[in-house]
Amino acid sequence: MGLDSTLDIMNGTVGEILLVDENTRELLRTAHRGLSNEFLEKVRLSLGEGITGGVAKSGKAVLLEDICSDARVAHREMVIAEGLKAFICVPLRAQDKVLGVLNVASRLPRKFTTNDMHLLYAIGDQLGIAVEHARLYERLRKARERMRKLARQNLVAEEDERRRIARELHDETSQSLSGIALQLQALIEMAAIPDKNDKDFVAGLKKVQALTVQVHKEVSRLISNLHPALLDTLGLVPAARKYAETRLQSLGITVTLETRGIAVRFPVEVEAALFRFIQGAVGNIAQHSSATNAGIILEYRPDEFLLTIKDNGHGFNVKEITDVEESGRGRGLFSMRERIGFLGGSSGIESEIGKGTTVWARIPVGQDIEYGENKSPGS
Template structure:
């Protein structure tokens, strides 16, 4: 771990330098005074005094140009080597400076990173001990191998471990910063997705309402207008006129009911009270009575309840196909086949009417609905739509949807 007491966050020297310098001067003054009043431990007091003054000047230089690692790396090394040399000289001149040389320890950690601070501390401890004890003259090898070597090795290992931890902490800090940044970005994306989801929901609801209005109100109104025109042509024939007016009343009531159900996003009334094959038969029967075109309904396979979305889509496709036959085909007859299998449900609606060219029908030519509405409904439940038709040869519409059975169905 790097000791950073020497600087503040703005890069200026930390107040700790004043604390260290104050302690150093106090210890130096005490040691010099003690050395001067104890001649028995100070053989050469004049040399001791000169070294004390030099140490005071050197401390002033350090505090004046406080080393900031690593920008002032060279000055930091010089500053500490000078402090170390003066410590050795002072302890050699008088034992009184035992009270001062310890100042090299906090200065080491204040100036250097951890790994190098350990070497600085070791150098200060070993050098002052050797000089004070005189061991260097008597057993230099023992001092180097038995004292300095293990201390330096231990310091090196401790420095490596400290830097490893520092690196891990730095990486963890960076990871936390990136995580915080990612969380902020994700929060922004989440808010954006919520806005887009709301907009998409509004668009989906608009499309749903447009399809429902087309499949209910628009078709019922178109059929109602046809009945009114037909009634107008037989005004002189009371029975036929009454028949058409009865159809008008039934269509108006049915259209109103379907409009209400569409607004409430409910299933068509026929599907609420009947299964899909019976609902299609009822729809075809009512349509045949109104249009005068006979229609044959056939169901193959084993009918099973499907999820509501699939049954509604198939029902609306039949409804739209029959409306197109009444409006455009001029057909003499029509047929509907509903086929159940294990994997898919197939629907086929055909007529022998005027037919048309599917490739010539561009988007928007039917007001944006009709065939496009069928495709959208089927696409919403994973289905497909195929159209086979030629002018003068009738039309066949085929729908295919996955057989997703309703919950509880066998």
């Protein structure tokens, strides 16, 4: 039932529906009839203000023969200028929560009855349920849109990762294998020479051996980036330390890792998500920060795990980077945040230009997460 139908039933000439803004605690006018433009522009109410705001706060209806004579009225001059007389204000409720109010007024002398108020109560409850359903539908729509956006981002991130691996295989491993093939061909041709120089032959073998060792290291590095063996065998702390030192120290960035509390092992999927978060943050330091120092703190608390990663780099405007766009800007931070979100946790980033960057993640720890004490030397 809408406002027009309500006014017809009540024989009212003036009415409005106002909903409580959960963020600002203001009453937002979503529908109105019979009110002047000046009234609509100038009369703004917050929760608890005036008669209407009081009903929105208390959930108790108000019935008045003459609103202008009531001491609680707000914007009295505007109400008088509007010529309002008889007035009823009832809450819009859903699941014992006040979502807003329904006002019905008349410019002619009239005595609203308690039956009128009870009828409006019933209408208000119907409107409240309709508002709640609309809000739930909007939340569901936004959640679906968020999931679609996440799916798109994951697809793009997956393709980016495939391209990165392919590029590294082409630029490093593939070229090294080509070098091995050429060197072996040269050795084959040298072996066919009757009076070959054994020293040159041995030198060629050593060169092939060196190239083979190089390829092995490159492949091992790629495998470690995809899923480090240390993560499975010794856990998050040693794996994080090894990755951070390998990634940053070669760039001249000093890195420290500190644990606080009793280090424990988390389930495989939890440690993998936390490691990916660390990997993303360390990667950003390596690629974008121009930092000279970085620090990682893993804090084990009874009810939560807190991860903090800091650097002393040039920093950036957080809003510009964290707004995920179709172009992909901020995709890495978006992916990091989603990984922690899937664990029921939260994450954030703090940075200012010239003052470095801090990235943090927090996940709950409780009885629903089974883990054992991590007694590895690296912890």
